[in-house]
Amino acid sequence: MDRRRAGRGVTRSSHGHPAAEPLDLCEDLGGVRVPDPYRWLEDAETSATRAWRRAQRDLFAAERQRWDSRRHFARVLPDLLPERLNLATVSRGRREFFWRLDRRHEHPVLMVAEEGTERVLADPAALDASGSLVITAWHPSVEGNLLALQFARGGRETGMLCVIDVATGQVVDKALTGIRNSGVAWAPGGSTFYYVGQPLPSTASMPGSERAVMRHRVGTPQSADTVVRPAAPHAAGPYSVAPTVGDRWLVVTSADADRPDRRWTWLADLAGDPVEPALRRVALPDAQIRAVREDGIYILTTHSAPNGSIHVADVRSERSVADPTAWREIVPESPEEILEDFVVLQPPDRSPAALLVHRRRHAASRLALHRLDSGEHVQEIPLPGYGDVRNLRNTTEPIAALEYSDHASSVRTLHYVPGRPRPSVLEPGTDWLDGNSTVMTTHVEYTSSDGTAVPLRIVSRVGRPRTSAPTVLSVYGGFGVTQAPEYAPGIRAWVEAGGVFAIAGVRGGGENGVSWHRSGRRENKQNTFDDVIAAGRYLVAQGWCTKAQLGLHGASNGGLTVGAVLVQQPGLFRAAVCAAPLLDMVRYERLGRGATWSSEYGSASVPEELSWLLSYSPYHQVTQGTAYPAVLFSVFNGDDRVDPAHARKMCAAMQRATSSGARIILREEDELGHGLRTRTAELSHTADMLAFLATELGLRVPPTPQERDR
Template sequence: MRITSILAVALSTSAIVAATPVLAQTEEQAEEAKALTYPETKTVDVVEEQFGEAIADPYRWLENDVREDADVAAWVAAQNSVTDAYLATLDGREPLAASMTALFDYDEIEPPVEAGGKYFYERKSGGQNQAILYVRDGKDGEERVLIDPAGWSEDGATALAEWKPSSDGSLLVYAVQDGGSDWRTLKVINVATGEIMKDSVEWVKFSDLAWMPANSGFLYSRFPEPEEGAAFQSLNKNHTVYMHMIGKEQSRDIKVYETPDQPELSHTATVTSDKEWVVITSSSGTDDRYEITLVKVDANEIEPRKLITGFDHNWSLIDGVGDTLYFVTNKDAPRLRVMKTDVSAENPEWVEIVPEHVATIDDAVLVGNTLAVDYIDDAKSRLELFAVDGTPKGVVDLPGLGQVKGLDGSAKASSGYFAFESYNRPATIYSFADAGAPTVWAQPDVPFDPESITVSQRFYESKDGTKIPMFLVHKKDLDLSEGAPTLLYGYGGFNISVLPGYSEPKMAWIKAGGVYASANLRGGGEYGKEWHDGGRLQNKQNVFDDFIAAGEYLIAEGITPKDGLAIEGRSNGGLLVGAVMNQRPDLFTTGHAAVGVMDMLRFDRFTAGRYWVDDYGYPNKEADFRKLLSYSPYHNIKDGTDYPALIVSTADTDDRVVPGHSFKYTARLQALNTGNKPHLIRIETRAGHGSGKPTDKLIEEYSDIYGFMADAVGLEIAD
C-alpha cells in the first residue's frame, strides 16, 4: 500500500522516425550547428476570450497527435535534426554515456512477493534493457526466469509492468506496457510450466490487480475502448472495475463496480489477504481524498456497500483480518494515523491504533501480527514496528539517511520485505519480522564506492520565511568552498515526496565533479497535508518561490558559482522549470524541462489531465484561471529577455502529459527574442512519460541532456 498518489508515467506507438544523429563533424560544421537556425514554425490565428482576456494560441496545431498529423510529424523531425546536430558538437556526451553504461552495470533487484511458498521478484542486470521476473521455490531456493520481456519488441521498449501472483503461487497475472504507454494488456502465466494462457485483457489503465479465491479470476480496472485514432489524446472517463474469469474471453468479464452518473471517478480494487473482502477505492482526481466501497467475496451476488463516503479524506487500506479492516487516514490527522474498524457491525466504529506523529506516514503493512509503519521524517525514511493493538515494538535500524521503498507484507505472512536506497547507493533488499534488526536478502555489487560520495541535508529559507529541506550530494573529496557546477532538482506537487533515491545519470554528473541538489518543495507530501496544500491551487507560487530560493541559497553559500547553476524537473517538475525560467531567467544558467505541463489553460482537455485540477485548479473558473495564467510557462515567455540555455524533452507516445505541451512551449520560446543561448527540444520515439523506458534509451537521453547542461555550466567531463 502506497499512500501518495502519482502524476507521472507513460504511453505508446510509433510513427516518427527521428533524424539520424550526426556522429562526426568538421570544425566548420560544428560552428554552423552551434549557430542554431531553428526550424520555422507556422502560426495559426487562434484567439479566445476567457474572463475578459484575449488568449492567443498561435501554435494550437501542435497539439495534434504526431501519429495522425503529417505536419506535426514533419515539425518533430525538423526539430530533432537541429537538436541532434547541436548535441553532436558537445564533447561531454560520449564520456557521460560511457560513465552511465558503467554505472548501470549491476544487479538492480526489487523486494520479493511471497505467494504459496514461492518468491517472485524483478531483477535487471547491467546491459539489460528491461527487468526480468524471477521465481524461487522457497525463500532461499534456486531462482528461475519466469518472464523475460527482452524478445517482446526489437527496440526493447515493450516492458513488463504490474504483476500479481495468485495466493497459492500457481498463476500470475501480468501487464504488458508498449512504448511507455499508460495503456496495459493483461496476460496470465502458469508458474510451474511457464505456459502463457489464452487470457488477454485490453484497455487497462491506472489499475491494481487482485486475485479472487481458488484462482477463479482476478479484478482489474479499465476505461472503455477509445475511438479509432484517439487512444493517446482523448479524455479518460468511466473507469470501471471488472472481474476476469480465467479461461474466458474478455467480452464475458463481469462488471463489479462503476459510477456512470459520475464518469470522472476512478476506481481500483484490492482483496484482503484472507480473501474475505473486496475493497474498492474511488477518487475524483489526484488529491488523496477517497470513498471506500466494500463487496463481500463469498456473497451470492455483487452487492457493493459504502464504508466511507464524501471524498473528504485519505483512506488507504493496509489489510484485513476477517471483518477487521486496517487503514491509514488523514481524517483529523494531517500527518496521518492508523485506524481499524469492524465492518460486520451495522454502524462500524473507528478505533485509533497508531496516533498521528510529528513525522508523516508514507506507507504501512501488516506482517502477521506486526504493523510496520514507514514514516517520512524531515524528507527521509524512518521505519517503526507496532503490535496490532498499537503497542510500540521498536524502530528498525536503517543503514543511514535514505528511503524505504517497496514495503511489502500481509496479515498472512511471517516476514516482510523492503528496499532501502539513498543518493549514493542503489537499493538493498531487507527482510524483517517483529522487532529486531532487518537482515539483508539481496545486496547489489555496485561499480563504485558509495563511501566516496557524501550525502548531507541542509535547510534554507524561502521567500516567506518557510524552512525548506534540501539534500546535497557530491564526491567526498570535492571542496565545496570553491564552488562547483550544480544540478538542482525539484518537483513540488501532487502530495509526492521526493526522498533520497539512487539515479545512475545523476551519479554520472556527481562523479564528473558536479554537485547534485534536491529541494523538498511545498506541494509535496514530506510534511503532510499542510505541506501539500501550501503548494497547490492558489498557493502554487510558493513552489516556484521555494525553488528560486534554493538556487539563491546555493549561489550565496558558494556551493555553485553564479554561472554554474543547472535546474531539472520532470512532469509537474517540467512545469516548475518552465515557470521559474520565466520568473527568474537571470538566476539560472541552464535547465532541463522534461515532459512538462506547459499550457496551464488547456491541460484538462487531454488524457489524464482532468485529474490534475486538484492541484492546479479549473481553467474554466475565473479565480483559478487568473492564477494559472499568472505562471503558465507557455503564456509567460518574456519577449526581449535573455533566457538561459534550455533543453526540453518529451516523447511521441506520452499519453500522461501529451507532447503538445512541450511542442507549443518550445515553438514560442524559439520564435520570440529570448537571447542567443540554445533553446532546443529532444523528442524521443516509442517512449512515454517515463516508465518502461529501456536502459539504452535512458543512456542516450541523459548523456544528451546532461552533456548539454554540463557544456553550459562548464562541467568538464573527462574521457
C-alpha cells in the same frame, strides 16, 4: 476565435533556431482573450509540423556534437547500475515472484521460484525482440497458480492484460484491452479477478462508458465482464483496485464527486460472494487499508491527522467499519514525521504481534517497531543511511521485506525479522553499489519568500572543498509526490565528475505531508515556484555555485515547475532541462491525460481557476526580447500521459522570443513514453541531459586513463 493563417515555412531565426511562424490566434474563454500563436504545433503529423520537427532534430544533433562530456557519461553510467538485482518479491502459495534486473538486459524479467528452483516466467525481449514491449505490472493469484500480466507497447501506458498458467507459462486467457495502471484483486480459487478498465459497449452501465471497476471470469470474453462499483452518490472515480488483501479482501478506492482530491475506500469479502461482492464503505475519507486480520482492519488515514495515523476497526461489525467513533487509534499522528506505510508482524513464537512503521522526515525514511495491541513504540530500526524505503510488505507474517537505497548506494532488498536489532540483507549474493566513501548528502532548510522553511538536500563529493561548482537543482512540486533520497545513476555520475546536485522539497509535493501538498496546488501554485526561486538564490548565496554555474531540472509536473520558474526569473539560472512537461496550462485539459488533473491545477472552464492558470502558464508568459537561458526540452512521442505538444509550443515560443543567444533545443524520441523504457534508452537520455548541463554550466569531466596517458 480569431485566426490569421500565417506562412509556416521553416527558416532560421537570428539566433540560429528554426523559426516557427506564429498565428494571429486568440481564443475567447468567457470574455478573456487568450493568445495561442503556436496552436498548429499541437498536430504532430501535419506537413508544417513535421518540417519544423525535422529542423529541430537537426539542431539537436548539431548541438549534441559539441557536448565533449557526453562520451564520459555514456561510458560511466552503465557501470553505476547493479550487476544483478532481485526486487519486489511476493509470496503466493508455494511460489515466490520477483523482478530480476540485470545490467545486460534491456528490461526487467519476471521470475518465479519454487522449492529452491527459479526460472523465467515472462521476458519482454522474448515476447518482442524490437524492445518496444514493456511489462508494466504482474499480479499472482492468491494460490500462486495463475498470474495476471499487464503489458504495453511503444511507450504508451494503455495496454493489455492476459492470464498465464504459472506452471507451464502458457496463456490461458485472451488479452483484455484498454488496461491502464490497473491493480488486480484475485478472488480465492483463481476463477475471478477485479481490475479497472473501460466497459465495452455491451457491458457499459455508466454515462460515457467511463473507467470502472470490472469483474472478469477467467476464460470468458471481455465483453462478458460486469461493472462493480460502490452504490454511493459521492463515488465518482477515478477508481483503483488494490491487490487482494489478506488473501480474501477486495479494496476499492474512488474520488469524491464534490472533492476530487479526497479518496473514499470500500471493502468487500471475496470469500463470500465474488460475483456480487458487498462493498462496505470505510468510515473516513483518505483511508488506506493495509491489513485485514481476524482481530480487525488496520487502516492508515490522514483525515484529521495530516501526517497520518493508524487505526483499527472490527472487521466483523458493519457499524465499526462505517462509524469512525467505533475505531480505535493505535498509533497517533507525529507532529514532525509523515506516516508512509506499515505492516503487521506476527512472530512464530507467539510473542506479541507488532507493527513495523515507515515514516519520513523531510523525505528521508525511518523505521520503527510498535506493539500491535497498544501502539506503544518499542524501538527504532536503524537503516543503512540517510535514504529511501520502498515497497514495504510481508513475505510471511513474521517477516517484512523492503527495498532501500540512498544517493550514494544502489537499491538492495532488506528484510526484518522481529527480535533482530536491525534489517539484514535478504539476499547476500545480490550485487549493489556502495559509494558512501565518495558521495555525501547534506540536509538543510532555507527560507522561501513568505518565510516558509523548505527542505533541501545537497549531494556532493566527500571531502570536497567549499568552493563553487556546477550545480543542478532538481524540482517537482506536485500531486503530493515526495522527492525521496533514492539512488539515481545520473546523480552519482554528476557528483563523481565534480558537480553538485540539489533536490528541493518544494510545496505541492509530499515532503511535509498533506498540508504541504495543498499549499502548492490550485490557487496556491505560485508557492511552488517561489520555493524554487528561493532555493536557487540560497545555493548561490551559500557559495555552492555562481549563477553562471546553476542549472535547473524537472520532469512531468516538474517540467511545469521548471517552465514557470524560467519565465518568471530567466536570469537566475544558466541552463535548464525540461522533460515531458506541461506548459500550456490553458489547454492542458485537452492534451494527453490532462482532463484528469483539474483537482491539482484547476480548470480553464471555471473563470476564477482560469485566472490562476493564466497567471503562471509558462507558454503564455513567454515575453519577446527576454534573455532566456539555455534550455533542453526533452519529449517522448509515445507519451500518452503528457502530450509532447506542450514542449513543441513552448520551444517555438522561446526560440522566437529569446535575446540571449543561448541555445533552446528540443530532443524527441519515438516509441518511448512517460514510464518504463529500455535500459539503453534511459541511459542515453541521462547521458544527454548531463552532457548538456555540463557544457552549459562549465563542468569539466575527469579524463579517461587513455586521455591522461596522451
